[in-house]
Amino acid sequence: MDVTFTVNGDRMRLDVEPRRTLADALREDCGLTGTHLGCEHGVCGACTVLVDGEPARACLMFAVQADGSSLTTVEGLEGQDSELHPLQEAFVTHHGLQCGFCTPGMLMSALHLLDNDPEPGREKIREEMSGNICRCTGYQGIVDAIEAAGESLREVDAEPAEASP
Amino acid sequence: MKCAPFDYVRASSVEEVVKTLAEADGDGKILAGGQSLVPVLALRMARPSVLVDVNRIPGLGSVRPVDGAVEVGALTRHSRLAAQTHHPLLAETAKWIGHTAIRTRGTAGGSIAHADPAAELPVVAVATGATVSIAGSGGVRTVTADELFVSALVTSLDDDEMITGIRFPQPTRWGFAEFARRHGDFALVTAVVTEIDDAVRITVGGVGAVPVRAEAGERVLADGGTAREAAAAASAEIDPTADLHGSAPFRRAIAAEMIRRALAQAGIQ
Numbered sequence: 001m002d003v004t005f006t007v008n009g010d011r012m013r014l015d016v017e018p019r020r021t022l023a024d025a026l027r028e029d030c031g032l033t034g035t036h037l038g039c040e041h042g043v044c045g046a047c048t049v050l051v052d053g054e055p056a057r058a059c060l061m062f063a064v065q066a067d068g069s070s071l072t073t074v075e076g077l078e079g080q081d082s083e084l085h086p087l088q089e090a091f092v093t094h095h096g097l098q099c100g101f102c103t104p105g106m107l108m109s110a111l112h113l114l115d116n117d118p119e120p121g122r123e124k125i126r127e128e129m130s131g132n133i134c135r136c137t138g139y140q141g142i143v144d145a146i147e148a149a150g151e152s153l154r155e156v157d158a159e160p161a162e163a164s165p
Numbered sequence: 166m167k168c169a170p171f172d173y174v175r176a177s178s179v180e181e182v183v184k185t186l187a188e189a190d191g192d193g194k195i196l197a198g199g200q201s202l203v204p205v206l207a208l209r210m211a212r213p214s215v216l217v218d219v220n221r222i223p224g225l226g227s228v229r230p231v232d233g234a235v236e237v238g239a240l241t242r243h244s245r246l247a248a249q250t251h252h253p254l255l256a257e258t259a260k261w262i263g264h265t266a267i268r269t270r271g272t273a274g275g276s277i278a279h280a281d282p283a284a285e286l287p288v289v290a291v292a293t294g295a296t297v298s299i300a301g302s303g304g305v306r307t308v309t310a311d312e313l314f315v316s317a318l319v320t321s322l323d324d325d326e327m328i329t330g331i332r333f334p335q336p337t338r339w340g341f342a343e344f345a346r347r348h349g350d351f352a353l354v355t356a357v358v359t360e361i362d363d364a365v366r367i368t369v370g371g372v373g374a375v376p377v378r379a380e381a382g383e384r385v386l387a388d389g390g391t392a393r394e395a396a397a398a399a400s401a402e403i404d405p406t407a408d409l410h411g412s413a414p415f416r417r418a419i420a421a422e423m424i425r426r427a428l429a430q431a432g433i434q
Contacts, residue, residue, distance in 0.1 A: 001173065018173030018216070021203075040166035041204035048266050054244075055266040060203040064173055065196075065218060109266065130349045131264025 003067045007032060008076030016063045022056075023047040025063035026073060034074040034104050038133070045132035048105035049073050055112045074104035077111070086156065087111060087149040096145030098136030105132050110146045118154050122147060168203070169212035175221055179300045179329055182217050187302050187325040189215040195327055196220070197240060197275035200267050225274075225329060228252075234334040239274025239327070246273060254339040254359070258289045261341075264349040274328040277310075280375070282317045283351040285343070288370035291378065292357040295333045301326035314375040336361050340430030342423040346410065353411055356423035358431045365433065367395065372405040372420055379403060382424065392428035396421045 004013045007030055014029045026032045038044035040059045047058040050072035077085035087107055090096065097103045106129065113120055113128045120128065125146050134142060176182045186193045193215040196202060205211045225240040230251040237246065246259035247268065262268055262285050276286040277297060290310035297313050299306050302325045313320050336359035343355045355370035365386050367379040382399025400421035407413045
């Protein structure tokens with residue numbers, strides 16, 4: 001079946017079998033291997049991407065269902081000159097990752113959280129991130145990273161206002 | 166972990182769903198949020214030949230207050246249910262369903278049709294005396310939640326039928342308590358207390374194949390007993406099964422505490 005969607009602003013046109021999951025289509029057909037597949041049945045959260053701004057598990061959607069949608073994957077976090085997103089910087093600084101397998105899903109879930117609530121607090125961070133499993137960090141570093149990223153994103157948002165007279 | 170091949174039909178109306186399911190002759194499945202169906206397909210526990218995607222059917226995603234109840238369209242996502250303010254018990258319930266990335270996709274109609282014994286919405290459907298609207302080849306019919314849930318993952322829906330909406334009556338008082346190992350995991354026990362037509366109902370999920378009413382517990386309250394006595398009676402009458410996540414006595418003890426908390430939240434001491 002023909003499917004058209006945008007990924008990180010780029011228009012993609014694919015011909016996929018109906019049973020192709022969105023995660024497989026992103027990785028195999030679009031070449032965007034940043035989205036990781038862990039359990040492939042909706043438990044681990046590693047494949048979380050944003051579909052029209054809302055987080056979704058890309059292993060529980062078929063690519064044909066994303067027809068006409070706007071998708072954001074971890075590759076979409078990359079800034080100009082390949083610089084890291086403040087969330088990614090914070091994950092590095094605060095030991096938010098070790099092996100990095102769960103990190104793409106963690107980042108997309110955290111991005112949605114901070115977009116909707118710039119100052120969520122540790123309890124809400126834990127609750128919102130409960131759908132993403134990490135086997136390395138013990139989660140403490142991830143919560144630290146998201147809390148710190150929230151702060152630096154708020155500073156970025158505040159800067160233009162301070163600069164204007 | 167890849168699904169078996171299937172034909173994909175993107176339906177634009179309920180009539181098209183019913184027609185496609187009838188043609189599939191028992192080998193078709195409705196794809197709504199996909200949060201339960203797709204894992205089942207991925208694990209090859211089911212391999213339907215036709216999937217009917219209902220996500221693009223217009224007009225099935227609304228929450229509307231009506232006289233003494235709210236009508237929830239079958240395609241209402243759990244996140245929408247959690248954000249609405251017309252039915253506070255439903256909003257509280259929806260917050261307990263899975264995780265954020267599940268609530269953005271999962272639907273009310275899908276959860277009710279799937280009839281998972283550990284799911285939250287079926288418990289609230291029974292607790293509030295909800296009625297379910299169903300479209301099929303024979304026309305449109307309405308059943309109560311009690312009549313719909315037959316056994317674990319089994320409903321009285323025919324192969325060519327689709328749930329189009331659920332009407333949840335508004336309780337005058339309510340309480341909700343759930344125990345899961347981690348937030349968002351499948352519930353070990355969900356207890357819902359509802360006061361409807363001046364009678365208090367105690368409904369428990371996760372302790373049987375379908376949501377159960379703890380009628381002995383309800384009688385204790387009707388006879389003037391305390392919440393603690395009612396919870397003890399309710400936990401004695403339920404018959405939980407043991408599994409990896411907890412023994413029967415453990416589930417019974419947890420059920421008593423969840424019922425007590427739900428009663429307390431409803432203001433019943």
